[in-house]
Each structure stands twice: as structure tokens, then as C-alpha cells.
Amino acid sequence: MVYNSFQLGTAEFRTQATASKLRKLLELHPIVGVARYRDETEAVVLSPKVFESLIQDQEHLAEIKRTLPMLVAALQQGIAIPSDFLERVGITAGDDSWQALNAFQSHTPIYLSESEDGARLTTARMTPGEHLFDSDEELEELDDELTSVGS
């Protein structure tokens, strides 16, 4: 068993096993192996943070196992999968560089259906009319000399 951790002998561990000493030890080394002989770890003491993270990883793994068959079936059927679901099970695009995203968005057909506020978007085919010529005449405001731009 290999840990990127600190290792104590059992005798040494006994002297460290008070709450305050353990707390200090785990602040320095989040994972502490306890061994009677070299390379024979008999127990592992974890900091609460590492323990919580292990529990979370276990739950995450259980969720992936639960959802993987459904995910594969959806992909085979060409059914779209919400991106937040993919993120939750740890599947992300990985490369969010502007180069990758620009290539993706310019090549992948996207159909926008809602505005930022959730309002439905409507897309009408427009028929451009004949070109209208603009008059070059500017406003002549007697109380304002600012030049405005027409285009």
C-alpha cells in the first residue's frame, strides 16, 4: 500500500495518539500510515478533510455507475444530454481554450431557443427591400454645434 503520506511506527503512534497531538500531526500530514514493521501498514489515520473527500469520491463513483448505462443508451439513440448532468458526473469538454471553442461553435449547428431572460426567440426570414438613399443633410440645431454622423 503506497501513500503519499507520513508513516509512523506503532510505538511512536501511541505517544502521538492524543487529540491535540493528532490534530497537529494531521495538519502537517493529512494521511498518516501506522506500521508495526516497515512496509506493513496496519492502520491509516486521515484528516477530516481527506476523509470527507473520499466519501464524496465514493458517492461520485456510485453515481457514475448508476448513470453510465443510461448515458450510453442515450448516446446510441442520439438523445441530447444536459451539460450540467455531464458536469455532475465529471464529464467535461476539457479544452476551453478560445481556439477550441471558436472552432466548435463555428462548425457545430446550434439552434438558439431562448433569450437571456428565458423569453422564446423567434426567427423570421426577412426580405430586404430596395435600397433607400440617405439624404446628406445634417440637423441644423441652433443651440448645439456638435456635428452628428449620418450613415
Next chain:
Amino acid sequence: MAVSPSTSHAWYPKADSYWVDPGQADEYPFRYGDVFSTPDHPGCVTSKGQRWSHVIILHPSCEINAKLADDTAVLVARVNRVESLSKRQHAVVRVGWREENLVTKVAHGNTFWLPPLPSQEDDIDWYADFRRLVPVDLKSLVESGREACMTHDARVYLIRREVYFKYRWNMTIDDAREFERQRIAGDPNFVGPKPSWD
């Protein structure tokens, strides 16, 4: 029209089609979509007094006519680094939309994404912010210098995004291009190389 109808609603063209080759930029007059160094203007600073990096022309909506007076007002918008935004927003700004529960929504409609400028040595990308607008005088804008000349192709995407931001009209890119094609065809004052789809 040489361009076939697009079925995609992509907000942005390919990065390599944004800027006119710097060697040919002199043939193109200053125009809507061109990016300049920030002119010396009190409005072109952040709320903390930091000078904007670049600005993009949003008005006039065509080329800036050589006969215009030096004090002619040109409307510019701030151009800022994508990296200056919250990290979770980088990807959204770079594509212009987001998906939530299988619904594809427009995202940050006040932004227009820009790839690195031709004069840049690094790989930093940008966005224009349609909410950070300042009218500057033409003389100081010209003196600050054009950093990038936008292609006709990319300009159509800018028009489409700006129309969406202002009016919430979701034009197709083909409609935006066709409107611009007809506008150019009917413009007796048009200067510089015309688009390939004209």
C-alpha cells in the same frame, strides 16, 4: 450571392476570418468593426480610473468618410480581455450562448467575442462590450491608431449580434449578410475592396 444558407445560429465566424491581412489593411477605410488603441478621452476609463485597452467602432455603421470633420463624434465600445472576466464565464462569452436543461439560450448578449488582433504577439482573446459606449472625436481616434481592420465577413456577425442586443431580433446570419450586400450594392459612397459575396 455566393454563400449558401447557413443552418447554424453560431454567433461568431472562424477566428482566422476576423481581420484583414495587415499588409492590405491600408486599402480599407476606417469602418464599423475596426479596433483602435484607446483614444485619449476621459470616458475611456474603468470606474477605477484604469484606461481601456482598446475600442471598437460601433457608429457610424459604414466607413468613416474622409471628408468628415475632426470633431465628428464616433461611437466606440470598450474592448476588454476575456481573461479579465470570471473564469466560469470565459467559455460562455467565447461562444455567445449557454445550454441549460437542454434549452440553448443567448448568453451575455452585450458582448461580441474577438480573437487576438494581428498586431498582438500573445494569444489573448477579447470581447467588445456594447454597454460600455463612449462618443469620441474622430481626430483623437485616428491619432490613437487602428490596431485591426475587420473583414466584411466578420462585420456581418457583429451587425447581427448588435441588432440582437439592441432590439432582441434574432436575425439569421444569412439575412444579415443579404441586408449588408444590398446596402453595399446601393451605396454610392462605398470605398475600398468589396466583400466576396457582393
